[in-house]
Amino acid sequence: MSKKIGILTSGGDAPGMNSAISFLAKSALSLGFEPYLIFDGYSGIIARKILPAKNFPYNGISSFGGTAIGSSRFPEFKKEEVQNKAVEILSEIGISSLVVVGGDGTYNGGYKLHLKGIKVIALPGTIDNDIQFTDYTIGFDTALNTIVETIDKLRDTANSHRRCFVVEVMGRHCQDLALYSAIATGSEILITNTNILTPEEVSQRVLEQFAKGKPSVIVTITENILPNLKEFAAKIEELTKISTRSLEVGHTQRGGRPSAFDRILAAKMAMKAMELINQDKSGLAISYLDGKIQTFDIAKVVSNPVRKTNDLVLEINKINQN
Numbered sequence: 001m002s003k004k005i006g007i008l009t010s011g012g013d014a015p016g017m018n019s020a021i022s023f024l025a026k027s028a029l030s031l032g033f034e035p036y037l038i039f040d041g042y043s044g045i046i047a048r049k050i051l052p053a054k055n056f057p058y059n060g061i062s063s064f065g066g067t068a069i070g071s072s073r074f075p076e077f078k079k080e081e082v083q084n085k086a087v088e089i090l091s092e093i094g095i096s097s098l099v100v101v102g103g104d105g106t107y108n109g110g111y112k113l114h115l116k117g118i119k120v121i122a123l124p125g126t127i128d129n130d131i132q133f134t135d136y137t138i139g140f141d142t143a144l145n146t147i148v149e150t151i152d153k154l155r156d157t158a159n160s161h162r163r164c165f166v167v168e169v170m171g172r173h174c175q176d177l178a179l180y181s182a183i184a185t186g187s188e189i190l191i192t193n194t195n196i197l198t199p200e201e202v203s204q205r206v207l208e209q210f211a212k213g214k215p216s217v218i219v220t221i222t223e224n225i226l227p228n229l230k231e232f233a234a235k236i237e238e239l240t241k242i243s244t245r246s247l248e249v250g251h252t253q254r255g256g257r258p259s260a261f262d263r264i265l266a267a268k269m270a271m272k273a274m275e276l277i278n279q280d281k282s283g284l285a286i287s288y289l290d291g292k293i294q295t296f297d298i299a300k301v302v303s304n305p306v307r308k309t310n311d312l313v314l315e316i317n318k319i320n321q322n
Helices: 017-030 042-046 080-093 104-115 140-161 176-185 199-211 229-240 250-254 260-278 298-302 310-319
Strands: 004-009 034-038 050-052 095-102 119-124 164-169 189-191 217-222 244-248 284-289 292-297
Touching: 004 017, 004 042, 017 034, 017 095, 017 260, 042 080, 080 095, 080 104, 095 104, 095 260, 104 119, 104 298, 119 260, 119 298, 140 164, 140 176, 140 217, 140 250, 140 260, 164 176, 164 229, 176 189, 176 217, 176 310, 189 199, 189 310, 199 217, 199 229, 229 244, 260 284, 260 292, 284 298, 292 298
Parallel strands: 004 034, 004 095, 095 119, 119 284, 164 217, 164 244, 189 217
Antiparallel strands: 034 050, 284 292
């Protein structure tokens, strides 16, 4: 078994990725392996942006957001000839094992390399929390805290001016960021891909909240639902005659110092990944499920749809209106 191991991050960056990189490198060295850092995701393999970890300051990066080795989306990697080229380049260098950190696209890319003979272990690194068979992904907790801090600040100014705020958060096709931020902040109205409300329905609920004497209303929405957030807010203001503003939290959700939870989660997952590589395992995804670090076949993870939590969405919408 070759002692050279590749480490890459791919797709959207997530706070905590640097902790994963650092602990992967340190764990690899402690087990007698030679870790290599691959820059800018899968495209970095093709571009030969590959550096021995000993030549990079991986030790001091855990507290920083983003990913120190860069990331990218690389649609060309879906082509078999590009995958074959990646295997060829890794083999030339002597890298027989690869740890990939990212979301579903990263998992799919890793699985393709696994089928072609590269030993691959995958770690869930995405703020969207949209990987199956794990309760939390690396970066979700930090992004959630960023959203909560933002909505808390909006609540202060909304209370002062008796306003309604419509807040759009990330999550792609997963509603967890919207759902859990609504729980944490007491958002009165929650709109997700499993609970879509019309401007008329939202307006009625907004009026009901102000009629109860509430000084403000927060509407939290998952991205990719509304064609135009500002127009949606303007329609609510038109229907209710209540001052309504909109805010897209945007890419600040991806940035910032990772929370302690994300740093520790990434470290534990990284150590488990190296344990599996030391056992010559491949085609496995690390997860945090039911309070424990567990493993699942990557094939099983990528073939299952994102979990739905509609019952909780409906319950929170009902409770937060009181």
